[in-house]
Amino acid sequence: SLSPTLCSSDLLKSNSSRLLLASGDGLDFQALLVDEDRAWLMVGAKNHIFLLHLDQPSREPEKIFWPAPREQVEHCQLAGKNVETECANFIRLLQPFNRTHVFACGTGSYQPVCAFIQLGARGKGPGAPPMRLVTHSLESGRGRCPYSPHEPFTGLLIDGELYSGTSSDFMGSSAAFFRTWVHGAEQSYIRTEQNQDHWLHEPAFVGAYAIPDTYNTHDDKVYIFFRETAMEAGQWERRHIHARVARVCKVSHQRSACCGQVGQRGLRDMGVHVPGPRGAAGTLTALLSPHSGVFSGSAVCVYSMAAVRAAFSGPFAHKEGFDYRWVEYKGRVPYPRPGTCPSETYDPLLQSTKDFPDEVISFMRTHQLMWEPVYPQGRQPVLVRVNVPYRLRRLLVHRLEMESRHYDVLFLGTDDGKVLKVGLAGGASRGTEVISLEEVSVTKVPSPILDMKLSPKRQELFVSSPHGLLQLSLYRCELYGKTCTDCCLARDPYCTWDGRTCAPHLLTEKRRARCQDVLKSDPLSQCQDTAEGTAAVEKLVFGVEKNSTFLECLARSPQTTVRWLVRHGEETGLSEVRNNGRFSVLEQGLLIRQLAREDAGTYECQAVERSFSRPLTRYSLRVIRQEAME
Structure with missing residues (x-):
């Protein structure tokens, strides 16, 4: 609809x-960070960081000017980059570190840089200390932030460790997934192995999320979502861009991390919801934009976290045979199984991956891909947008x-x-x-x-x-009309009928079984005004023979289907108006071309949704003979 x-x-x-x-x-407001409890919004932009106080709309935003060094801007220009859209410090990463500091990274005019932002006091007075850049915390952002302001990347800061997927060189020809310690004197990190196309091949990182797997916190993992050129295709086959999900253990002091990969194609963005207690099922919502000569558009798919975990627990893929093709690995898998986090759940003697046998580490390096793909729920998208002038x-x-x-x-x-x-x-x-x-x-x-x-x-x-x-x-509840029926049929969960108007529904309130029941959306049981409007006021309109006339009818609810009925004479019943050469049922009403005398009658516009229908407008159309107008 x-x-x-x-x-x-x-x-x-x-x-x-x-x-x-x-x-x-064009300040390019690329990074947003919101704190609901303290009612502030931090914004990363070109050469600037802003802090807005949401409960004080009249208060001037706090601002930090953080440009790239002049010599680095000149070096960027000499490399052929655009001085307006590339050679500046574009803030790409804002992550909460604690209640007083935020960790921020920018492109630094193709020399990534990171630092801590100290938040000001919460006082409302003009003399309260503003936020400031902690200059002695300035350090290289390589492996934490991309070089380019346009390159897709992801970053997630948890317990003082930054998980980031980004390019690792000026040209953007190599990318990796890093885990970096952002505090302390030493800059230590681990990363995916270099120059290993079978691990990451032209990846574009989309998102990273910490998702608990079991009731044991030592089993927690960070899931990384990205798209890449698939290596499963043969030498002479066309390469495809596949969506992937990999995971690494969140336990500190590990020697290496196992990244299994599963997925489909064209990943653009992700949304993750893990409800309930630790280890609950949860879902992933993925936005995909495949590129091909056949299909151009966008789709949204919903995946089950249980299906993702099942794929990681399933068989590995590997290359074998005379043609060295990818097949299912059916040999012995070493213990502990690659991808297992060292914890008491599996073996109390394994405190970190440093305790893993060499056989396990060797297997990880050659069996990074899982064999079973993960399909969306229902094996199809929940939403598809094609033939529209935009891409999601x-x-x-x-x-x-x-x-x-x-x-x-x-x-x-x-x-x-x-x-x-x-x-x-x-x-x-x-x-x-x-x-x-x-x-x-x-x-x-x-x-x-x-x-x-x-x-x-x-x-x-x-x-x-x-x-x-x-x-x-x-919400914009006032757009849904002035009756309970209109409000109910809109099926907007942020709106409810308060007895007088379609008003915002506070999500903190206990939900009543009235119009907020968007799953049923039955005005007959949820509203008392369903009889209102059944006797729509009849409007008298005139049309000239052999000319066109238009009868307007607008439905308030976006889920409503409009149906037109006509009665020619008192003794005939109502019949539905169908689209043909002369009658066109449009979004705004009914268009009648080449009006004829027999078109005179009563036209009724009805709003229909599911089993519920009601009249919106009624017209009595009279046709004036063409001779009378001459």
């Missing part, structure tokens, strides 16, 4: 958005628990400045239902969405682009 579309000017007028930062010369590039997932079921809201950022809000309703007896809620243009000029961060507590979405930063409310 088609979702309501709002342009940026309508958005500002609706009081559901606020422009936080704007830049005419950013993804955020907000999960809402409802009784024994859940409802996921996807926020999808496009390459032309739009944010799509899509609901995924999962029922126990049926598959996932996709509900298009709205489409919002957040930029005045088409430009890509660079980052998005969600604040469930504030019910706000922060969206950045090359030219601005916008604070966007999660």
